[in-house]
Amino acid sequence: MSSALTFQSTKPLASGNHIPLLGFGVAYGFGKQEDPAELTKPSLAEALKVGYRHVDTAQMYRNEKFVGECIRESGIPREEIFVTSKVPASDAGYESAAKAVDISLKALGFDYLDLYLIHSPPKGTQLRLETYKALVDAKKAGKLRDIGVSNYNVHHLEEIKGAGLEAPAVNQVEIHPFCQQKTIVEYCNAHGIVVEAYCSVVRGALDHPVIASVARKHEKDPAQVLIRWSLQRGFVPLMRSSNPARIRSNAELDDWELDGDDMRQLDGLDKGSAGAISWNPIDVA
Template sequence: MAGFAINSTIRLSSGSQIPRLGFGVYQISKDETKASVLEALKVGYRHIDTAQLYKNEQEVGEAVREFGIPREQIYITTKLRSDAKGYDSASEAIDGSLKRLNMDYVDLFLIHDPLAGAAARKATWKALIDAKKAGKIKDIGVSNYNLNHLEEIEAGGLELPAINQIELHPLNQQRPIVEWCDKRGITVEAYCPLIRGQFDIPVLQALVQKYNKDPAQILVRWSLQRGFIPLPRSSKLARIRSNAQVYDFNLSDEDVTQLDKLDKGTEGAISWNPIHAD
């Protein structure tokens, strides 16, 4: 994978192309979001990941328009807030995101979490399917969905998600979810790929020395080589640039395996990770 450009894409099960590397804007303030997204676009990111929960969709939209390249060259993801579950609420919320982003469509719309219960999850998913049919969304997916949540969709005979976005890094690899998705052609996106800066890990520090890369670059590289779509985020302009400088080296198979061995299962989770919802 070394040699690929930052805006290289992979094909989703739907046939759409999605950039291999995304830029997340979680916990970036409204004031900082626009500048951060502009810097990300400047250094080559073409995949921006926001959410209704983040309360910065408007600033993402402003940055995309100000940057000035054609809308279809930038992949925009947003997510449905937790209190907008059910068909009608979800439909209204989708329109709200389009209005705040000031866009005719989003490339990917995710259900942010599975917390609403089975009936509401199904109704919400149908709202996303219908919004896709109406041209408001190019691809639909979920976030923080465990096997039981995914199996509900499959058992209902409904369109499967193109994406499942989950907490994913060497300490928390969520292997059963990843395997289930892989078997069905569901692409896995990795949030918290940088372990929120918890870099004091001997194996990681040894690889930093071996490859002359910083810890974040090693972690993004691991995620890419495992076939995930990592979503590093930062409001620091220098970090935005360096997190994307991961296409000029490869981790060896042995070193990928070393990082794989750090998996602690769900005990390694460092974030919200609400995969155990009923």
């Protein structure tokens, strides 16, 4: 990958649409008690000001309304911002998922979404396929530009293929040097599915000696090293922060790159599923 990265840098999806390489996540209200508006709006406003044009939210984050408001208040044309949301697994099933799409659009105040994902695989093949079919039909209706999944393992993806349905444009999974999801990544690469990486900076656990050493070598901070690793591995990393300085520094990736030795050292940190710090799809039946 060239070191020349900007906020305009994108990756093609199978549909012919393009997804910006740098994503800004707004999972502030996920499983927490505080009002998600208190963190979502100022953080997203700063991210948009800095130049991010890829925003990742979900119904479970309880902040779609605030994301929509913030985008409108930014004055940036809607078509210049790539917005993702997600249907929760609790809304699995055709009718529930179809309704969830409309709920997200209404909350955001948008006519369409650039990408809509199943947040995690519902339990049971039939339920997973019914949920996915609802997204396929919502795409045909023009409500969604692209559809995809999150936390899907290979056998979940094979179900979609076996049912003769279009492949997901994206599979969003936890990926960083300690949890590289190699089997899932290899499958996605072979089938034209873009891999988005969440927890790309390991939720701030940046004190590992290898990461620290590579950071010192390039005079960068550890988070920048992890994001650059993700980009050079061909992923679309999602970053999240409420710190304005961190929001800016996480995007300072355009004047340098990791060399072969750096990549080998970071690749060597993989612990497989044992390295996951969030939720892992391996055991979903």
